[in-house]
Amino acid sequence: MAEIHLIGRTASPGLAIGPVTMLTAAVAKRTASDDPAQEAAALRAAIEGARAEIAEQIKTIQGEVADILEFQVAMLEDDALADPAYGVISEGITADHAWRLALDVEIAGYRAAEDEYFRARAADIVDIRDRVLAHLSGVDTVARITSGSIVAADDITPSAFLAADWSHGGAIALAAGSPSSHVAMLARARGAPMVVGLGPLSWNGQPPALALVDGDAGTVIFDPEPETRRLFEHRMAVANAAQAAVDAGRLDSARTADGQRIAVLLNIAAPEDLAGLDPAICDGIGLVRTEFLFEASQGLPDEDAQYAVYRRILDWAEGRPVTIRTLDAGGDKPIAGLTIDSERNPFLGLRGIRLSLARPDVFRVQLRALCRAAVHGALKVMLPMIAVPSELDRASALLDAEFTALRAEGIACARPPLGIMVEVPAAALRAEAFGAAFYSIGSNDLTQYTMAAARDIGAVADLNDTGNPAVLALISRTVEAGRKRGVEVSLCGDAAADTRLTAALIATGLTTLSVSPIAVARLKAAIAKVRS
Amino acid sequence: MHDAHASRPSETPVPLTASAVLVNKVGLHARPSVKLTQCAKGFAAKIELALAVDGPWTDAKSPVKVMRVKAPQGATLHFRVTGPDGKAALAAVLALVHDGFGEA
Secondary structure, eight states: OOOOOOOOEEEEEEEEEEEEEEHHHHHHOOOOOSSSSHHHHHHHHHHHHHHHHHHHHHHHHOHHHHHHHHHHHHHHOOOOHHHHHHHHHTTTOHHHHHHHHHHHHHHHHTTEEEEEEHHHHHHHHHHHHHHHHHHHHOOOOOOOOOOOOEEEOOOOHHHHHSSSTTTOOEEEEEESSOTTTHHHHHHHHHHHEEEEEOOOOOSSSSOSSSEEEEEETEEEEEOOOOHHHHHHHHHHHHHHHHHHHHHHHSSSEEOTTTTTTTEEEEEEESGGGGTTTTTGGOOOOOOOOOOGGGGGGGSSSHHHHHHHHHHHHHHHHTOEEEEEOOOOBBBBBOTTSSSSSTTTSGSSSOTTHHHHHHHHHHHHHHHHHHHHGGSOOOOEEEEEEEOOOOHHHHHHHHHHHHHHHHHHHTTTOOOOEEEEEEEEEHHHTGGGSSOOOOEOOHHHHHHHHHTTTTTOOGGGGGGGOSSSSHHHHHHHHHHHHHHTTEEEEEOOSSSGGGSSHHHHHHTOOOEEEEEEEGGGGHHHHHHTOOOO | OTTGGGGTTSSSSSSSSEEEOOSSOSSOOOHHHHHHHHHHTTTEEEEEEEESSSOOOEEOOOHHHHHHHHHOOEEEEEEESSTTHHHHHHHHHHHHHHGGGGGG
């Protein structure tokens, strides 16, 4: 039996070896009724059952996976999806057949799309179709995948992927599929190698027992010869060793080539970003965005809800400093019921601290929650979009008032140090005039306000360059002000994670950089190459 | 969804229209479609979208129909809004599109 080499496209990197599991669609049988009304009711119940099942799953997960499932819920809640099915049911077609017909038309529409992204959504509709069919027949049709196995299939649904345990290896080899599919996103997030577009998986007689998946090259070898397998296992060992070295480096504190210590902090948008992370990879958290707490669906969060979240983050940090930014709504972050929708230029409007000072009812709740959380760790509070010292002074007075009130009520609290985000050129130019406890440079806004160029407008995106000497001069000036006043200066914008800028940023005198967790290892490696 | 208010002669009988360019990476895909329809459902007004200024118009409250539009990045989305809270609805959906649906 000769080994079979198939070439496809990479959808998720990495190498894997394992036994092959062939996924074949289970066909469930159900007994249909002759009564169209009963069939319609059965379909309605199955759709509702599928919707409720997914909604239940969403409660236990967050982030990307939740987004994928929320999409399925939204589709199932939309009558437009099932309307054609109800139409043919009334003509005497059974519920399962009608649903399959209607959804297959929908799936064909996606498969025919020009855009690869929309083509990839076909797998989601297949998932929706099969889940409702399972509810109609009362049989679980989601294929079970054995942990550590190589799944070989035409395509695979998010449900099938999510039902498997990927923590002990395993990979996916698909005849069709797409790197843009939701399963590919999930595979990348879970570290499962995946190759798509291998073409028809047909075997002469026996299906293969073993497969090697190369998610880096986009190739799969079924039933490898012993020598092929030996070489592949050698490559896996080398790759694992290299990965271990990078992971180990993540835990080391960052130093430049000439030994200067650089603090590396994390930027996070929600406590979920910290899940599974070892706090030892960082020197603290440089930016907690709090906008997620204020998302329209949840309404304005109360003090206890905010306190619980802030405390969770401080607990995770185990005493390392944590900088929480007060609500930075407005600009590109509208919040229903809070920000002004009709501003002609929201980036120059009522946003950040301006909005908080205009809405002290909302701001005070956040300040109280922060004072209460401050007793659980090294909390610092940062104000966004500060342009003039009086904004800091007014916020500081509000913070003092809430702290005093809490203490008078006998509630455990502390007054956290109050610093400013330096992102308006006016603040960078005279940073020393602000009585801030620290400065944190928001390089995204500082760059766009200095260069008068937005990064999401393609025609001027090249002007939106943090490496421009004018922007670097404002950063140097802020660092200098911090040195004179003896307060810490950090940088928490996207420029911190752009390793092409690492040397230039360190040259301004910055010794603290804050990046998203995924960029930590890369930034530390870049810092180690900098020689001042 | 039928909107009784929209047909009342006393309230904004003329639909409000506006357009915005899709700036987010992969167009009006799954997550943006869900966000857009959720936003639209928050208003009583009838909200429709189209890829051309003269239609065909799609109900912006239906994720199934919005996904069928398959609007790619760089496409101009036209909105047509009728109803008592039409002005706020139009501002809200435009803000979402301008914002790239909150995606970096």
